[in-house]
Amino acid sequence: MTDKTATFLEYKALLFSIAYNMLGNVDAAEDIVQDTFLKWMEIDTIDIRHTKAYLVKITTNKCINYLHSARQKREEYIGLWLPEPLLNYNPNTETPKIESYHALSLGFLVLLEKLTPQERAIFLLKEVFSYDYWELAEMFEKTEDNCRQILKRAKDNLGKDARRFEVDLKVHEKILHKFLQAISEGSMEELIDTLKEDIVMFADGGGRLFPTNGQRLAAPPKPIYGRENVSKLLLSAVSKLDYINGLEREIIVANGLPSIISYSKGLPFSLISFELEEDQIRNIYLQINPDKLKQFKK
Template identity: 40%
Template sequence: MRKPNDTLIDGVHGTSVENSIRLATFDQYRSLLFSIAYRMLGSVADAEDMLQETFIRWQQSCEEKVSSPRAFLVTIISRLCINQLQSARVQREEYVGQWLPEPIVTDLASDPFGIIRVDESLSIAFLVLLERLTPVERAVFLLREVFEYEYAEVASILGQNEANCRQILRRARQHISAMRPRFVASEHKQSDLFERFLSAVRTGEMEGLVALLAEDVELHSDGGGKAIAVPNVVQGAPNVARGILGSLKKFVPENLVRRLALVNGEPGLVNYLDGKPHSVLTIHIAADRIQTIYIVTNPEKLSNVPDLQGDLN
């Protein structure tokens, strides 16, 4: 993760003491700001760009007019993200194949600054649900439902009135409520089902694999036109099982090194080729079955996944 530094401060007016104080204040809220930006955009690179732009505007602001640095910073990054998401939607319409959020490995070693707030709203499944919303709906939903801002605060941040925010949130809930899981599986349940899934894939057990999948399971694969990926969503337990086992035989290099990891706060698998990330796989569970499988192979979306450490054998 990039971190605002003195190279930015050098281009901003003010004494070194003033700039250092502002940097310290910004660092105090970095985790919150990144957590908002990443959930808004589903991209680490874009979220970091929004952080940098927010930092610059914070450095250039008039301190006497800022009554609450936290509110000021959240307002800036929220509005920047809305603008960025409106632009990104045009790009995503031209995206080759399926678009998935950029995965983040969320263990301590991958997040030394503690910048990533980990909860259910960080999961790939939840971020995919958010794609159903307009940029403003997404901002209202996240600020109110995930970050627990009051309606008056949300209205101030987004330049809306409270009544509009309530209507926007109601629409947002309607758009995603039917698809949102009614319960979140325990960590033990997630880990156990994921390990059984990997075992069935490794041994090529078709029947065992199908038994772990929901009847209407979906397989989503994002290669971005830069790596092999299934261009369309695969649906149904037999089709998904055949697709996974068939792809292993045809397209997956034999010398891949596999490592279990927490991906967006949930059990996941990172595959490495020559020590570099090759693909990331995560699953979403509902009613004790695997409901959705997400595979990201686009190398641009794996740039923030740590390289393999230690023995490659």
């Protein structure tokens, strides 16, 4: 291993964390980190004084360019688009898998979609990765005041919603177990008790149809509003899914939070994540696009 390779590997986890939180796409984040590595190996590094800052700048700029080019693809995406979840670990099968990566919750990644690529980059680097304004100014070739203005604009665009994502893991786990028990037993009353009255459910199926018990199940193309509507849809879907041979559910940790994954014959079928507000579920994120569940294979 060369010294340049060893230097890059020292920052690889950080670069992936930045790229993933910028893009919400695991494969794309890995590709950008690999592209950054190739560029790093090609250049003469003798005049580079701050290696970490240089690598972060390359990675961030590649992410910004990717987001600009991906906008058209997002508009053509069938149904709702949700970020690809990132597996932290499965307590039933293994020790932590990606313990050194910092992944924001799916709910926060969805919220960040409100921002322009540059706003998102500056918000993440300042608020999540604790970069100083002078570092941002050098990275983006702007003044510190400009960076402050961009961050303020980003926070204004996020509004009060950004405050929702402070998590009490013990409460989260407690509600998750109640939710899982309710849908497993088909109890409408217990399920409704876990949901806020104005809950919203988002589902990403990538436009796919899934055969279940002689029928075809598809993700709702639009958000589902209200706890009665969400409860009815969830229990109806679960009753159909129970006919799938070899269906099993497990609790894993994805994007730093306990989540519910369903397997069919060992292959990941769905992932449910949620965010809480006042000890009830505020939003549900249902991922059933198989392309976004590949890393969850057993």
